[in-house]
Amino acid sequence: MAKKIILDLCGGTGSWSKPYKKARYDVRLITLPEYDVRTYEPPENVYGILAAPPCTEFSLAKNGCHRKRDFSVGMEIVQRIMEIIWQCRLQGTLKFWALENPTGYLRQFLGRPCFTFEQWQFGENRVKKTDIWGYFNNPTSLIKKRPADMMRRNPCNNRTNSIDLSIPKCPPEYKHLKLDRAALRAITPPGFAKAFFKANP
Secondary structure (H helix, E strand, O other), rough: OOOEEEEEOOOOOOOOHHHHHHOOOOEEEEEOOOOOOOOOOOOOEEEEEOOOOOHHHHHHOOOOOOOOOOOOHHHHHHHHHHHHHHHHHHOOOEEEEEEEEEEHHHHHOOOOEEEEEEEHHHOOOOOOOEEEEEEOOOOOOOOOOOOOEEEEEOOOOEEEEEEEHEEEEEEEHHHHHHHHHHHHOOOOHHHHHHHHHHHHO
16 A cells, blocks of 8 residues: 655755654655755645745744845745645645744735644744644644743843744754754744644544
């Protein structure tokens, strides 16, 4: 029997699809520099799709930044991801799909997400709010009440954030990749990845 194919589009470290890989699904990590989602053609019989397009152009953190925002750059990738999703759905084998991005301007293009979570709900010491659009079963959060003393005010910009998000630590399994701060912040929390897999096997 053929293994179920999971596409992890713009997956970076592959942390979101890791539970599927561990369960011996046929996980295909489509991410730079090996693969460019904009030119990728999906195979037949795709079972599930996880997508995490870059959030740079949609990020609220870019407000007040000296760099000009360019939605067209961000939407080029989002549009291609949606085309891949539609193509796989038309084949009739796609059981679920999910596209995530930190809460920001992508809502103005895709509408209200069907699921939003903060990382502390799945065991991480972070408050990063993340939206997910798609067709999937909602994962069940592990923690219902936000832990106390997670937040710190940055004296440089007076912003409040969690310590682990401001100064992210690199998980041991990814140290060899030499990830920058942005890439570290983009790693899907393992608790969330496991909960998503449990809800969408």
